[in-house]
Amino acid sequence: MQTSLKKTIYIVGTLFLASAGFGAMRQATVELPEGPGKPIFEMACTSCHGLDAVAKNEGLGQDGWKMVIDRMMQNGAALSAEQSPVLVQYLADYFGEGRKILDTSCTACHGLNEVKKFQGFYKREDWQDVVTTMVKYGADVKEAQVPSLVDYLNRAYGKK
Numbered sequence: 001m002q003t004s005l006k007k008t009i010y011i012v013g014t015l016f017l018a019s020a021g022f023g024a025m026r027q028a029t030v031e032l033p034e035g036p037g038k039p040i041f042e043m044a045c046t047s048c049h050g051l052d053a054v055a056k057n058e059g060l061g062q063d064g065w066k067m068v069i070d071r072m073m074q075n076g077a078a079l080s081a082e083q084s085p086v087l088v089q090y091l092a093d094y095f096g097e098g099r100k101i102l103d104t105s106c107t108a109c110h111g112l113n114e115v116k117k118f119q120g121f122y123k124r125e126d127w128q129d130v131v132t133t134m135v136k137y138g139a140d141v142k143e144a145q146v147p148s149l150v151d152y153l154n155r156a157y158g159k160k
Helices: 002-028 038-044 052-057 062-074 083-095 097-104 112-116 124-136 143-157
Strands: none
Touching: 038 083, 052 062, 052 083, 062 083, 083 097, 083 143, 097 143, 112 143, 124 143
C-alpha cells in the first residue's frame, strides 16, 4: 500500500509540474509589439489580466476585439472612449487572425525565434515569398489565410 501511495504522489506531482511548466512556456511566448495601442493595453488591461488573456482571444478580428473591449469597459476597465478604437485596432493588428496562424501553423515546425531573426530585414514581398515557400514545404496554411499571415508578418516583423 505504501508503494502505491508513493507512485500516486509521484505521478500527480509530475503532472502538476509539467502542466505548470507548459503554462509558463505558453505565456512567455506572448509579447506586446510596439504600436500606438501598447501603452493603452499596458495601462488598462494588465492591471487586471496577464498576457494570457490576449493569447486566449488571439485570432479575433476587429469586431471581436471591439466586443471584448466594450465588455471590459462595462466591467470597469480604465479606458476612455478615445482610447478604445486605438486599442481595438492594436489588438486586431497584432493578435488577430495572422498572429493565430503564425502561432498554430508556423510554430508547429519551428520556434518564433526563427521568424524574429528576420525582423526589420524583410519587406512585404519577402514575407510573401517566405510564406509561399513554407506552404510548398507543407505548412498547414490555407490559401485564403495567406494574405492575413503575410500582412501580420509585415506589420509585426517587417522592414520599417
